[in-house]
Amino acid sequence: METKEAMPTRTEAVMAAIRRRVASRSLTPGEKLPSIRRFARDMQVSPSTVVEAYDRLAAEGLIRSRPGSGFYVAGSPAPVAPRDVEPRLDRAIDPFWVSRQSLDAGPEMLKPGCGWLPADWMPNAAIRRAIRALARADDAVLTDYGATRGSPTLRRLLARQFAAEGLDAGPEQILLTPSGTRAVDLLCRFLLNPGDTVLVDDPCYFNFQALLRAHRAKIVSVPYTPAGPDIALFNEAFATHRPRLYITNAALHNPTGATLSPSTAHRVLTAAAAHDLTIVEDEIFADFEPEPSPRLAALDGLSRVIRIGSFSKALSASIRCGYIVARPDWIESLIDLQVATNFGGPSPVAAELVAATLTDGSYRKHLAGLRNRLAKRRREILDPLEGLGVVPWTLPRGGFYLWCRLPDGRDAAEVAKAALREGVVLAPGNVFSVTQSAGDLMRFNVAQMNAQVLRVLAQALR
Amino acid sequence: METKEAMPTRTEAVMAAIRRRVASRSLTPGEKLPSIRRFARDMQVSPSTVVEAYDRLAAEGLIRSRPGSGFYVAGSPAPVAPRDVEPRLDRAIDPFWVSRQSLDAGPEMLKPGCGWLPADWMPNAAIRRAIRALARADDAVLTDYGATRGSPTLRRLLARQFAAEGLDAGPEQILLTPSGTRAVDLLCRFLLNPGDTVLVDDPCYFNFQALLRAHRAKIVSVPYTPAGPDIALFNEAFATHRPRLYITNAALHNPTGATLSPSTAHRVLTAAAAHDLTIVEDEIFADFEPEPSPRLAALDGLSRVIRIGSFSKALSASIRCGYIVARPDWIESLIDLQVATNFGGPSPVAAELVAATLTDGSYRKHLAGLRNRLAKRRREILDPLEGLGVVPWTLPRGGFYLWCRLPDGRDAAEVAKAALREGVVLAPGNVFSVTQSAGDLMRFNVAQMNAQVLRVLAQALR
Numbered sequence: 001m002e003t004k005e006a007m008p009t010r011t012e013a014v015m016a017a018i019r020r021r022v023a024s025r026s027l028t029p030g031e032k033l034p035s036i037r038r039f040a041r042d043m044q045v046s047p048s049t050v051v052e053a054y055d056r057l058a059a060e061g062l063i064r065s066r067p068g069s070g071f072y073v074a075g076s077p078a079p080v081a082p083r084d085v086e087p088r089l090d091r092a093i094d095p096f097w098v099s100r101q102s103l104d105a106g107p108e109m110l111k112p113g114c115g116w117l118p119a120d121w122m123p124n125a126a127i128r129r130a131i132r133a134l135a136r137a138d139d140a141v142l143t144d145y146g147a148t149r150g151s152p153t154l155r156r157l158l159a160r161q162f163a164a165e166g167l168d169a170g171p172e173q174i175l176l177t178p179s180g181t182r183a184v185d186l187l188c189r190f191l192l193n194p195g196d197t198v199l200v201d202d203p204c205y206f207n208f209q210a211l212l213r214a215h216r217a218k219i220v221s222v223p224y225t226p227a228g229p230d231i232a233l234f235n236e237a238f239a240t241h242r243p244r245l246y247i248t249n250a251a252l253h254n255p256t257g258a259t260l261s262p263s264t265a266h267r268v269l270t271a272a273a274a275h276d277l278t279i280v281e282d283e284i285f286a287d288f289e290p291e292p293s294p295r296l297a298a299l300d301g302l303s304r305v306i307r308i309g310s311f312s313k314a315l316s317a318s319i320r321c322g323y324i325v326a327r328p329d330w331i332e333s334l335i336d337l338q339v340a341t342n343f344g345g346p347s348p349v350a351a352e353l354v355a356a357t358l359t360d361g362s363y364r365k366h367l368a369g370l371r372n373r374l375a376k377r378r379r380e381i382l383d384p385l386e387g388l389g390v391v392p393w394t395l396p397r398g399g400f401y402l403w404c405r406l407p408d409g410r411d412a413a414e415v416a417k418a419a420l421r422e423g424v425v426l427a428p429g430n431v432f433s434v435t436q437s438a439g440d441l442m443r444f445n446v447a448q449m450n451a452q453v454l455r456v457l458a459q460a461l462r
Numbered sequence: 463m464e465t466k467e468a469m470p471t472r473t474e475a476v477m478a479a480i481r482r483r484v485a486s487r488s489l490t491p492g493e494k495l496p497s498i499r500r501f502a503r504d505m506q507v508s509p510s511t512v513v514e515a516y517d518r519l520a521a522e523g524l525i526r527s528r529p530g531s532g533f534y535v536a537g538s539p540a541p542v543a544p545r546d547v548e549p550r551l552d553r554a555i556d557p558f559w560v561s562r563q564s565l566d567a568g569p570e571m572l573k574p575g576c577g578w579l580p581a582d583w584m585p586n587a588a589i590r591r592a593i594r595a596l597a598r599a600d601d602a603v604l605t606d607y608g609a610t611r612g613s614p615t616l617r618r619l620l621a622r623q624f625a626a627e628g629l630d631a632g633p634e635q636i637l638l639t640p641s642g643t644r645a646v647d648l649l650c651r652f653l654l655n656p657g658d659t660v661l662v663d664d665p666c667y668f669n670f671q672a673l674l675r676a677h678r679a680k681i682v683s684v685p686y687t688p689a690g691p692d693i694a695l696f697n698e699a700f701a702t703h704r705p706r707l708y709i710t711n712a713a714l715h716n717p718t719g720a721t722l723s724p725s726t727a728h729r730v731l732t733a734a735a736a737h738d739l740t741i742v743e744d745e746i747f748a749d750f751e752p753e754p755s756p757r758l759a760a761l762d763g764l765s766r767v768i769r770i771g772s773f774s775k776a777l778s779a780s781i782r783c784g785y786i787v788a789r790p791d792w793i794e795s796l797i798d799l800q801v802a803t804n805f806g807g808p809s810p811v812a813a814e815l816v817a818a819t820l821t822d823g824s825y826r827k828h829l830a831g832l833r834n835r836l837a838k839r840r841r842e843i844l845d846p847l848e849g850l851g852v853v854p855w856t857l858p859r860g861g862f863y864l865w866c867r868l869p870d871g872r873d874a875a876e877v878a879k880a881a882l883r884e885g886v887v888l889a890p891g892n893v894f895s896v897t898q899s900a901g902d903l904m905r906f907n908v909a910q911m912n913a914q915v916l917r918v919l920a921q922a923l924r
Binding site: 096099100103104107116119120122124127128131132134135136138139140141142143144145146147148178179180181182185189194207210211213214312315316317318319320335336337339340341342343344346347348349350353 | 558561562565566569578581582584586589590593594596597598600601602603604605606607608609610640641642643644647651656669672673675676774777778779780781782797798799801802803804805806808809810811812815
């Protein structure tokens with residue numbers, strides 16, 4: 001693992017554990033800290049290490065010593081960053097659990113359950129160059145609403161990229177959106193009536209479920225295999241449920257990291273044609289593939305498949321911008337819908353920054369570097385995880401997820417709750433599972449793992 | 463009017479008219495231009511002026527001379543800006559008409575029907591300073607998703623501003639959204655079931671209608687008077703339609719520019735309480751008020767009123783960011799809904815730029831300057847409009863709209879179509895009217911008016 005340089009001393013590890021408990025309100029102002037002896041045993045360090053940690057935290061003002069009584073959390077601890085939201089330990093484990101806990105986690109929290117890379121893995125130098133160039137752009141770029149489809153420059157860039165991948169779509173067939181999620185949201189509005197049935201994978205990205213519930217859709221799932229959806233059950237689902245839409249991932253499946261095989265792709269499209277099914281193919285992790293895998297949109301020629309994506313995973317999740325690629329007549333209707341619900345697409349300023357970063361000379365190298373770094377991380381984390389009895393369900397070709405089974409049928413939701421109390425946000429399996437059949441599975445983001453995460457995980461599994 | 467410095471020579475005016483016809487596809491490649499004699503008569507210039515204009519356009523390559531035959535539009539005219547969307551002359555005049563035509567209008571088009579200020583009226587210097595500061599921000603600001611409520615800095619700024627206006631709402635009661643429209647969209651999702659009835663003003667902002675149709679809501683309207691909704695009819699609407707929600711503007715009403723009076727505000731709230739009505743108060747034009755007018759949200763204390771707004775009108779429509787202010791329990795549910803449908807709020811980068819621009823030393827002066835400039839423009843445009851028989855329905859206290867009646871019951875939709883052929887986007891009354899009772903009314907944006915607009919309008923009214 002690449003975490004050695006980041007390994008804290010034992011004293012620092014104890015200090016960090018206390019800070020996280022205070023940040024997560026597992027320890028609240030005025031509350032007594034664990035005794036030195038007990039905490040030393042829990043953390044597997046010597047009592048003198050805990051004494052030193054407590055003394056240093058008292059010097060910082062986070063805790064106070066009451067002679068003869070012990071250490072207490074100080075009255076109003078100065079937050080590390082100004083925030084008015086704290087992780088809620090009492091939240092139900094539902095499809096919102098991971099998003100809310102990880103989006104609102106403070107900098108003290110560790111987030112191996114989250115769906116993004118650490119900020120220092122991103123192409124920050126190229127983004128800063130793009131921002132400096134933006135400061136010299138025309139007034140109209142800085143202040144006008146922009147065209148309804150979004151930046152022509154960015155759409156032409158995307159059209160060229162799609163053509164290289166065998167997908168023939170002109171810039172006028174691309175609609176920029178404020179995010180990849182928003183792209184799926186617009187499509188659900190366009191394609192669904194309340195009560196329509198939508199097919200998803202089991203497991204699938206938890207937010208597909210949250211989104212479909214917001215649309216009052218009936219959700220039906222098909223088990224995902226390491227080669228794509230189980231085709232026999234996929235076909236069965238038509239007879240039983242008559243779904244209107246299938247939402248899935250291309251390239252690297254979330255959460256499993258699996259890749260659709262060519263033959264499964266062909267069968268999915270054959271079944272879709274037989275039953276007049278529309279497919280939304282979310283390729284948000286495509287940049288992380290070592291080699292391009294089959295794309296339903298390219299095979300189908302955008303007749304019943306709609307492709308969506310965004311730049312949040314490899315470029316920036318702060319400069320929010322996503323896209324939809326679809327038939328021209330559908331794009332025309334989607335524009336009206338996006339005008340009605342957002343008065344246009346993404347921030348033109350955001351689209352400008354994305355286009356400039358994508359065309360920065362360093363970007364191709366950045367992507368290659370990410371892929372190498374993630375491959376190394378995936379390899380390095382396997383041993384320590386298997387040492388805890390945590391075993392990958394499949395070995396992904398790329399990306400940052402490992403979908404793993406916990407030992408002895410352990411309840412991932414309980415493990416996640418225990419870890420949250422220690423300031424670690426995990427992603428328990430059932431938030432991804434419509435049928436709630438992933439109770440002993442867990443999704444790990446290898447880029448967010450370190451020695452402290454492994455320590456908390458070991459403790460939560462004990 | 464302040465348009466003198468921008469007044470083109472007669473030759474330039476003729477050239478611009480031809481360019482607009484080509485841009486709007488009123489003249490298509492290969493088509494013959496009007497004869498010199500006819501065009502000179504239409505434009506009220508001498509034939510030699512038209513000859514000079516045609517010659518110069520031929521030198522530019524936009525048109526070609528065929529000796530003995532006349533002038534023709536060149537085969538593939540180089541577009542002024544790269545665009546793949548042109549205004550569609552065949553579009554039906556519906557609530558999308560103004561938005562689509564004005565958002566996708568090229569730089570050659572004039573847009574007195576649009577809902578924004580010219581780019582050079584905006585605080586561009588302050589925005590450029592904010593962008594340069596952004597280039598030095600932490601990596602996390604540039605690439606992380608950010609907290610679910612959006613930038614704490616911006617929310618604290620807003621909370622202070624609201625407190626100064628008498629609205630007591632903490633930063634945790636503010637949810638940032640990607641736009642003001644998106645704020646209303648989220649609220650409709652949160653508050654409405656398909657088939658629910660929603661009350662709007664007649665006339666009202668056309669996009670409220672487009673949005674409510676997307677939500678399958680039943681739309682009922684109440685006539686708007688210069689002091690707010692007609693209270694007798696407002697009360698009648700409850701008995702007949704049992705609306706769930708009322709969406710209206712605070713500060714300056716769109717399209718009329720009227721302001722809610724204190725007594726109407728009180729009666730609206732009394733009726734709302736009696737019938738358990740929720741109100742969305744859109745204050746997007748608040749910055750343009752000379753003096754603050756009554757706010758339903760402040761009177762009501764955010765019990766049944768939800769306030770929304772954005773920075774698109776006075777700061778930037780490109781750096782997209784809006785907000786919702788509501789009861790804490792409603793905000794909590796809205797966060798889940800925004801995570802489900804957009805995986806969070808606006809671009810954190812956008813929120814950062816908005817916060818930095820709002821706190822720039824020049825911003826208060828910018829707003830005061832805008833108000834003065836608009837007041838002058840409103841006064842200056844009245845005479846020329848009245849010269850055409852176009853009369854304001856009311857004289858607004860601020861903002862950039864004049865809601866005017868056309869002479870002799872002229873059909874505003876026909877006038878708008880004729881003007882579009884001349885490259886001018888107008889906003890005909892019925893796009894704002896649920897009952898289609900504003901057929902001879904028109905909304906003018908005084909900041910987008912100039913001599914050429916008046917000339918085209920005069921011609922279209924003839």
